[in-house]
Amino acid sequence: VGLQEGDKYTVEEFVNRLLIQSANDAAVALAEDISGSEEKFRKLMNERAEELGAKNTHFVNASGLFEDDHMTTPYDLALIMNAASKNPIIDEITKK
Numbered sequence: 563v564g565l566q567e568g569d570k571y572t573v574e575e576f577v578n579r580l581l582i583q584s585a586n587d588a589a590v591a592l593a594e595d596i597s598g599s600e601e602k603f604r605k606l607m608n609e610r611a612e613e614l615g616a617k618n619t620h621f622v623n624a625s626g627l628f629e630d631d632h633m634t635t636p637y638d639l640a641l642i643m644n645a646a647s648k649n650p651i652i653d654e655i656t657k658k
Contacts, residue, residue, distance in 0.1 A: 564587070565587045565588070565591060571588075571591075573592070573651065574651055574654075574655075576588040576591060576592050577592075577651050577652060577655060578655050580592070581652070581655050581656065582655070586625035586626075586627060589624040589625040589626070590623075590624050590625060592624070593624035600623060600624050603624050604621050604622065604623060604624065607621040607624070608620060608621050610645075611634075611638065611641075611642060614641045614642060614645050615638075615641055616634065616638035616639075616641050616642055617638070618633070618634065618635045618637075618638050619633065619634040619635070619638040619639075619642070620632065620633050620634075
């Protein structure tokens with residue numbers, strides 16, 4: 563996305579850029595806005611994945627960029643995407 567300090571975007575704009583453009587800076591910005599830090603957001607992602615039954619998933623960052631301990635499986639990813647598709651913002655963007 564090329565975020566600059568002071569730029570303002572809606573959640574919908576960030577999610578659209580995340581899903582369509584793989585905008586990693588948007589992922590980090592959303593994580594920091596939601597949780598105060600990417601570290602806290604990572605903890606929330608791992609807790610939510612476990613709640614969904616994604617037992618072979620471990621998130622290390624908000625963007626999904628490669629790191630040694632960052633992992634999931636096709637099955638776990640399907641569980642996560644099924645839950646994500648119930649979010650109205652994500653549902654609307656993925657309909658296009």
